[in-house]
Amino acid sequence: MSKFITIAVDGYSSSGKSSMAKELARAIGYNYIDSGAMYRAVALYCLNKGYIAGDGVIDTAALESDIDNIAITFSLNPATGRSDTCLNGENVESEIRSMRVSNCVSEVAALPFVRRALVKQQQAMRGRSGIVMDGRDIGTVVFPDAEMKVFVNASARVRAERRHKELIAKGQQVSFDEVLRNVEERDRLDTTRADSPLRCADDAEVLNNDNMTIEEQNRWMLDTFHRKLAEATAAADAQR
Numbered sequence: 001m002s003k004f005i006t007i008a009v010d011g012y013s014s015s016g017k018s019s020m021a022k023e024l025a026r027a028i029g030y031n032y033i034d035s036g037a038m039y040r041a042v043a044l045y046c047l048n049k050g051y052i053a054g055d056g057v058i059d060t061a062a063l064e065s066d067i068d069n070i071a072i073t074f075s076l077n078p079a080t081g082r083s084d085t086c087l088n089g090e091n092v093e094s095e096i097r098s099m100r101v102s103n104c105v106s107e108v109a110a111l112p113f114v115r116r117a118l119v120k121q122q123q124a125m126r127g128r129s130g131i132v133m134d135g136r137d138i139g140t141v142v143f144p145d146a147e148m149k150v151f152v153n154a155s156a157r158v159r160a161e162r163r164h165k166e167l168i169a170k171g172q173q174v175s176f177d178e179v180l181r182n183v184e185e186r187d188r189l190d191t192t193r194a195d196s197p198l199r200c201a202d203d204a205e206v207l208n209n210d211n212m213t214i215e216e217q218n219r220w221m222l223d224t225f226h227r228k229l230a231e232a233t234a235a236a237d238a239q240r
């Protein structure tokens, strides 16, 4: 019987972890979940509901009393073959990637009641088949028992260049400096928050992809997967 493993991919914003995680899931036939998209959907919900004031202050009481009304699901987009994020049934895939959402998502993601609600949903997504989930706390909090953990890093400048290119390609008018500032600020918020800060799990494989091509990264992921799967299968056999 073939064994399925759980794969946790964590790392800094715009480190390319989502593309790598998505490609690995496609190559090995596993489900892929972008947990960052879930935090982005909650941030968009707050903006739409007016829970975030002009100065960026979040009405946490209003959000907390409304948190159970936020349903985040993923649905396959037949045009792209990708899984799109839906907020209460509405496709918000493009909206959640805007700078408007990027600028407030880290504050929303730092709220303990938001994390509790989303971690619960994320843990429930691990079914009987294999899963690849990417985020900031997947290997440390969501699936601390994941058989494969990857921590992706790259310099802030390289990450900002990638993100800037992506946004320009999507037609968004944004300067490189603004993107770099956003990347650095999100690093600061993600690593210093009190609840589940971004950190590398002790048993994670670390990948710095500053100087790697996409093909090299995908090959590294696939090689790591085969090694981890063999280790997990051997461990399961030894227990029988």
Ligand code: DC
Pocket (backbone or CB within 6 Å): 013, 014, 035, 036, 037, 039, 040, 105, 106, 109, 110, 134, 135, 136, 137, 138, 186, 190
């Ligand atoms: O990966 P991303 O940039 O789309 O993530 C958006 C934000 O959500 C980012 O500020 C970090 C936060 N996040 C988190 O706190 N925990 C996760 N598991 C995933 C994302």
